[in-house]
Amino acid sequence: MAFNIAIDGPAGAGKSTIAKRVAKELSYIYVDTGAMYRAMTLYFLRAGISLDDEAAITAACDNITVVLSNENGEQQVFLNGENVNGFIRTEEVSKMTSSFSVYAPVRQKLTQLQREMARTTDLIMDGRDIGTCVLPEAQVKIYLTASVETRGRRRFLELQEKGEACSLEEICKDIKQRDYQDMTREISPLKQAKDAVLVDSSKMTIEEVVDRIINIVKEKLV
Numbered sequence: 545m546a547f548n549i550a551i552d553g554p555a556g557a558g559k560s561t562i563a564k565r566v567a568k569e570l571s572y573i574y575v576d577t578g579a580m581y582r583a584m585t586l587y588f589l590r591a592g593i594s595l596d597d598e599a600a601i602t603a604a605c606d607n608i609t610v611v612l613s614n615e616n617g618e619q620q621v622f623l624n625g626e627n628v629n630g631f632i633r634t635e636e637v638s639k640m641t642s643s644f645s646v647y648a649p650v651r652q653k654l655t656q657l658q659r660e661m662a663r664t665t666d667l668i669m670d671g672r673d674i675g676t677c678v679l680p681e682a683q684v685k686i687y688l689t690a691s692v693e694t695r696g697r698r699r700f701l702e703l704q705e706k707g708e709a710c711s712l713e714e715i716c717k718d719i720k721q722r723d724y725q726d727m728t729r730e731i732s733p734l735k736q737a738k739d740a741v742l743v744d745s746s747k748m749t750i751e752e753v754v755d756r757i758i759n760i761v762k763e764k765l766v
């Protein structure tokens with residue numbers, strides 16, 4: 545049986561940065577499930593499907609294929625054969641993804657795909673519902689979080705570095721809104737699995753979080 549590590553937590557807690565490092569150290573595959581939801585959202589946006597048109601969203605799910613590949617340690621996301629990595633990280637896609645991902649057909653499609661990947665491959669998978677719903681049998685479960693202020697400041701610095709105009713207040717407001725949507729949706733909301741280890745990275749460096757998780761994994765492997 546493959547060894548699976550599930551990392552869940554709210555937006556901006558550092559899941560992908562941490563998961564990528566842990567994956568590299570353990571030589572595991574890293575799967576960013578948020579990117580899969582983002583790719584599906586890009587399809588809905590391009591097709592002009594509105595957020596309240598559940599019938600159109602359901603029908604569109606049959607026309608979408610999402611495939612992941614790993615190139616030089618970086619996950620690439622293909623939407624119906626097109627590499628969409630360059631289009632899925634905008635603020636608009638972030639907000640809309642949180643909204644489109646409430647629908648059952650969207651979640652069923654991606655959950656099935658994620659389970660298939662995890663069945664045969666040692667991997668570290670991050671998202672919102674990995675420990676609670678996608679991989680309830682994962683050998684290691686981490687719930688990675690940080691305060692809204694910390695997450696907002698990190699995002700603010702990231703955008704500033706890219707030269708994008710932004711306000712810290714706006715960013716914190718968006719983060720709170722996304723937390724609320726992700727935590728209160730009906731199907732597989734974001735929450736800590738009963739058997740997940742809580743890691744609050746507010747006052748920790750990336751290195752400290754990576755070490756903490758590697759230690760938890762090593763304890764399970766012996």
Ligand code: DC
Pocket residue numbers: 555556577578579581582638641642645670671672673674722726
């Ligand atoms: O991890 P991320 O910020 O890229 O995720 C974007 C959105 O996708 C997030 O706000 C909610 C949704 N998502 C989800 O519902 N379930 C997952 N396993 C991963 C992401």
